[in-house]
Amino acid sequence: MTFRRFITGIFALALAGTLSAGAAQALSVDLISNGDFETGDLSGWSTTANSRGETFEAVASSRRDPAIAGAYDVTYDPRFSGIATLTQFFTVPDQVISATFNFTVQMGSTILNSSPLTEVSILDSFSNVVWSRFSTSSNTAISPITFDLTTLLQSYQGQSLGVQFGFTPSSFPVVSGDLTLDDIAMMVETPAAVPLPPTIWMMLAALGLFGVLGWRRRDVGTSASFTANPA
Numbered sequence: 001m002t003f004r005r006f007i008t009g010i011f012a013l014a015l016a017g018t019l020s021a022g023a024a025q026a027l028s029v030d031l032i033s034n035g036d037f038e039t040g041d042l043s044g045w046s047t048t049a050n051s052r053g054e055t056f057e058a059v060a061s062s063r064r065d066p067a068i069a070g071a072y073d074v075t076y077d078p079r080f081s082g083i084a085t086l087t088q089f090f091t092v093p094d095q096v097i098s099a100t101f102n103f104t105v106q107m108g109s110t111i112l113n114s115s116p117l118t119e120v121s122i123l124d125s126f127s128n129v130v131w132s133r134f135s136t137s138s139n140t141a142i143s144p145i146t147f148d149l150t151t152l153l154q155s156y157q158g159q160s161l162g163v164q165f166g167f168t169p170s171s172f173p174v175v176s177g178d179l180t181l182d183d184i185a186m187m188v189e190t191p192a193a194v195p196l197p198p199t200i201w202m203m204l205a206a207l208g209l210f211g212v213l214g215w216r217r218r219d220v221g222t223s224a225s226f227t228a229n230p231a
């Protein structure tokens with residue numbers, strides 16, 4: 001075995017080890033901040049109100065009305081008609097392996113056969129709706145909801161998207177209905193940037209030294225080329 005083959009072999013082993021370590025690891029991140037409202041306010045969120053200024057509010061847990069989870073949830077419980085919205089924008093990572101949109105919801109009404117309307121949407125950076133679902137349920141139990149948005153987020157990698165909840169109370173014969181939310185999360189699995197172990201850095205440094213020595217002895221050499229990892 002020539003010295004050059006020996007060096008190439010070590011380099012290939014180190015590279016293969018690094019790449020396999022990278023491929024084996026994925027990072028799971030929540031793109032929504034304060035989705036559990038445990039700050040006690042609407043930090044990270046923006047709202048629009050109905051014509052009377054009523055909108056979503058972070059509500060502290062009480063003995064009469066415990067939060068869905070933790071010490072706070074968020075509620076829109078208007079006395080007047082009209083939609084209010086709750087919105088948060090986030091940046092989609094450059095590489096999305098999977099994406100799951102989760103929230104826990106409870107829809108109430110004091111009127112039988114009423115039709116309060118809950119809408120959940122994904123907005124692009126121009127606030128155009130690119131995905132939406134709605135519900136006319138009322139008097140529901142606390143319900144965890146999950147949507148697989150892998151395909152959608154993969155088509156918006158590196159771009160800005162928003163989640164938006166809207167609620168329109170029933171208005172006949174009088175205004176009635178409320179929406180309560182908690183634990184809103186956009187869980188995205190993305191490839192982890194794995195730092196090289198120290199031994200590999202030392203090996204690469206030694207190879208660099210050998211490379212410089214080799215470069216001085218020979219006039220021509222080969223240059224390395226790197227391509228981006230496939231998504």
Ligand SMILES: [Ca+2]
Binds near residue numbers: 037038067068
């Ligand atoms: Ca909470």
